[in-house]
Amino acid sequence: MQTSSDNILSATRIEKGFPGTKALDRVDFHLRRGEVHALLGENGAGKSTLIKCLTGAYRRDGGSMLLDGAEADPRDTFDAQRLGIGTVYQEVNLLPNLTVAENLFLGRQPRRFGMVDTRTMNRKARELLAEYELDIDVTRDLASYSVAIQQVVAIARAVDLSGKVLILDEPTASLDAHEVEMLFRIVRRLKERGLGIIFITHFLEQVYAISDRITVLRNGQLVGTRNAADLDRRELIAMMIGRELATEIHSAHSDAVAGEPRYRFRNFGRRGKIDPFDLDVRAGEVVGMAGLLGSGRTETAEILFGAHRADSGTAEIDGRSVDLSSPRAAIRQKFGFCPEDRKTAGIVGDLSVRENIVLALQARRGWTRPIPRAEQNRLADHYIRALDIRTADREKPIRLLSGGNQQKAILARWLATEPELLILDEPTRGIDVGAHAEIIRLIESLREKGMSLIVISSEIEELVAYSTRVVVLRDHAHVAELDGAQLTAHRIVEAIAATNGREAP
Amino acid sequence: MKQKYLPLTATILIFVLSYALCVAQYPNMLSTRVIGNLLTDNAFLGIAAVGMTFVILSGGIDLSIGAVIAFAGVFLAVVLEHGGMHPLVAFALLLAITTLFGALMGAIIHYLEMPAFIVTLAGMFLARGMAFVLSIDSIPIKHPFYATLKSLYFKLPGGGRITLIGGLMLFVFAVGILIAHRTRFGTNIYALGGGTATAKLMGVPVAATTIRIYALSGLLAGLSGIVFSLYTSAGYSLAAVGVELDAITAVVIGGTLLTGGSGFVAGTLVGILIQGLIQTYITFDGTLSSWWTKILIGLLLFAFILLQKGIIHLSRPERQRA
Amino acid sequence: MIPIMRTYAGRLLPQLIALAAIVVAISIVFPGFLNLQIQNGRLYGSMVDILNRGAPVVLLAIGMTVVIATKGIDLSVGAVMAICGAVAASLITSGHSLAETLLATLAVGIVCGIWNGVLVAVLDIQPIIATLVLMVAGRGIAQLITEGTILTFNDPGLIFIGSGSFAGLPMPLVIWLVFGLLVALLVRRTALGMLIEAIGINRQASTLSGVLTPVLLVAAYVLSGLCAAIAGIIAAADIRGADANNAGLWLELDAILAVVVGGTSLLGGRFSIAASVLGAVIIQAINTGILLSGFPPEFNLIIKAAIIIFILVLQSPRFRTGVSFLSIPKAASKPTEREAK
């Protein structure tokens, strides 16, 4: 056992309850100086809640906490920051209406004669971001930058704030490999300086790449803390989900599907969003979309679904030309769309899980034909069971569910409409290993039933596993299409990285 | 040019354009008198609107300011005329009261998690009710110090005047701009407007900031009340009815979003001037009946908003979803 | 069925308690308050007065509830009342039949609603400002119709709407009861209620789910306009004349207050028509109570403010957690996060 002086942060018997849920049940957590400590668990296990209790964002119901050997009880996050705890909370928690520099220095802006010294602040902000190889205009609003850049800014802010402890709650969900590597370099440097670092993620490779120890939570309870080196992957997964996982990700990908394309998009595009592209989708086919952040994958999906109206090109289904000018029009053609930004475009927070699941179906039926309550209950229960959505009951407001479970509920919303073309934008982002595997299995079973899918993902392995074909995007244009033998992770990476000239498929 | 200056620029553009149009029709409107009047007559509204801008930037609203102005006037009249207090002492006392009143509303909004709209609506009833209780009569203020203050003005060529209160308004705007953009408190206000939950996670002292915002609004409403009492040399419990709506309108015309987090204090000044311009134009015209006056004010308001939307829309690459 | 009834009663409990408290308070100050008698074939007494006098605010609150549920607000309802009262009076005095007059007036209310709705849903103007336009201009339009005078009329049919009675109940009360029930059924027996709540909570997500957002938004404002039209007819019929200058003046604030006292959040989302109706009745009970109490009028506003603050504090989430915290020590505390906009 360790003596307490080796621990920079020790939390004992932390308790936190929400109405109807016991989110944390007497959890112990010890963080040593100079270690990276991964905090793992399924969606809804209580990881974020533990973080929020440690940083004063929630008042804990019980338990105690020592920081650097002294009793610490941050009343709010401001307090925690003063104590030297820097945190990146899950879902980018920065202010889109402030400038990048203001976000970085909020609450501790440099001052001259009592006034904020904007010039110095901006200079310091540029210096700070330079460490992250980010050269952007720090005087612009944060909202004008992509999620990835925002994420880096959030990390930079937290690192700068952390004198003793740095907490990263799923910081890598929207970063690509290059940025992750950069983040790890910084984390290692901080570790050498003797900081304690808590790292939450669902990417197990990253866990093994960076962490020294691993603590696993399940259903709000502590399962155990182990040295990363002593814990193999299978065992770790078993700790997390409480059973063995049959298969994680298929290694072999599905074969190309023959036959006439059902969906035929020609010269489809919108100026300023995505260059005109051609796209065919057959029945029973999964078309993957690969590309770097900001390459235009989301834009492609939004145009296909009518969230943005296309300003050029045609769309045909089974040879007849169709109108896709609005989401309603697309839904009428039996399209479905799970957006990337769950919080702002997916969930309807205050509505219950049941209502969120029936929403699209109800919208399609029109307001005059309400789905009878019994039918709603049946649908909701069915999908809660089928997708294993963890919720106290179907009437719980969806915003109180953990992120992964929200994602599954949105998926259920579209499955309930029995779509023929389902567009999924980053369906596995922020989802735990168990659910990840389930969603991939789901994608495959939907394909086998003859549904067409378009799936956007930043995880290339995953794309290779379930796609019959992969479209590669770069700089807001479709640049390559890979299938059959060409469909390997290596080829995709090559296509993404090719700097100039459009690659022949 | 930066995206976020667009609404402000649009507003200034619209103001300059419409002033030019007015002058083309009534050349007299270019006189220094009109310009001086624009400042003096809108001084109390402008000062209150600065407070309102901060409140709206933080995502809140303050419906109590008109009533607080009325209360201030009656309070001053009562203590000056019946209490024999020196005006400066009375001013200090009054500002302390209204600041406290605002802080109290802020505390209720934050700690009891009640919507600002309702808390300040109750505050409006309370403030005007207090004014009634102090005196239902209108009371003239005849203190010589008032006459002294009013004699302080800067005469412009052509008969116009920049009065003390007009100058005070410009000063308050200047201070407001400094607070908004050059203090941590200012940034915190914008932060609250960007999202309370996020601001809290980022370590913004939400409670203190909320209370200070409404306290500031109360302070400025009190100051506006002092200006109003100087302007009319009287205290009257029915004064300044609906000023909060005028202030909100000015703030919004000035390009600040009612949802909070985005806008400029300087924009509010232009908003005030635009409203003043509309009124001046209507008086210069002088043919409109009571009802056409209202209809025209409504339509011009609509036109301004539409124009602003149009300018912003045309000059911004689209970002919204369908 | 029974659990549904129970959740329903649970939802309305704070309002019912507040109303009961006010009724008790008034009957202490004024003992004759609870008296009811039949006079001229019609129920007569202070309690009936509250329900009768409250009709305009109740009606406005019904429409306002739906608008607020969509995350909007409608400041124009007072002015629309004035317009519709003026239209009704001028049509009936110029010889149109009662049916024509009523239909035309309701149509005017609907047009006003469409105007607001289009500004909000299509032109994407912030609701407060969008409806402020009609609030300012609308009263002018009403005065334009009456030319600033009180347009009196003598049509017995129209007057009946204001002061007649049906089954012993005053007509305004009957009208809001029936209309409120219709609207409540309309939103809860169809999917309208849920779709409106979805829009109010997350407009973007609703649109992406295929909800016809612009149409429903316009519909909400149309309902509000329609409510204001009915309220306007009742207000005019009550005094047998259209008072364009004063009809509905500042009533929008009372309506919004009623919705909030009814517990619907100004941030949109979950709503309850019944609770808003109760809220409006509470507000009218306060007003009538003040009149009956015999205090000098300069105290009216202070009394009203004090009672409203008291009710709202009782209802505030923080206060309720605080109380349960006191009574059940160590109880699980509710999340204290305020949702970001």
Place this chain on the structure above:
Amino acid sequence: AELVVGFSQIGSESGWRAAETTLTKQQAEERGIDLKFADAQQKQENQIKAIRSFIAQGVNAILLAPVVATGWDEVLEEAKDAEIPVILLDRTVDASDDLYLTAVTSDLVHEGSVAGKWLVDTVAGKPCNVVELQGTTGSSPAIDRKKGFEQALSGNDNLKIVRSQTGDFTRTKGKEVMESFLKAEDGGKNICALYAHNDDMAVGAIQAIKEAGLKPGKDILVVSIDAVPDIFQAMAAGEANATVELTPNMAGPAFDALAAFLKDGKEPPKWIQTESKLYTQADDPMKVYEEKKGLGY
């Protein structure tokens, strides 16, 4: 050149006010005066703004119907500096009288006492409980008409004001408040007379009295102020007893005084008082109604 006169009107809060506006415009037209009209929407600050822009425009004279008595010194001073005569209409102001040419007004306190005196004479010593419908709380007509009425009643212990509430000068509120008076005073059996600060509230109250099953004008005496057409209809029907006239034609005498002043500098008296004439049911109310009907009330 044509005479340009600015007119700053309070607003259009009542039928009486609308009539005053109509008559002022008519009178100006008859005299060939170019009237610049500005509606202040009930706000003093708007009136001050209007006067300032009249000065900036360089009008020949200004008519002002002040919303409140106080707070005019400064702006009137400015008008004086610019040598523009100001005439006050219908209410006077609390300022030194060399700041305006003249004031054409009635005496609000006197109106109240005329109404009170009528009531004292009518009940002739019998005990009588009076209920009072006040105007908008804080407005000068409400304060003065209350004061005048109380003055007339003082010394007559048989008359007692038992309830007094504001009806905001409107019919709706007049009716609502009367309803609660009736409930509060034993179904109206305790009330012998109603005094309303304006006719509109009286008209509303009359309906409430009828709906309570009592006879206005007989069971409860009704006296009010303004003499708008509708009250004459009520008087003709025996439902109202008396009203005190406040003439909406303030502009006629004002223009006459102005013309004389501009022609040969003849200073008019500082106060041109209009008559506060009492009308009762004996004055052929239907005839008065017909006369007044077309005046824009």
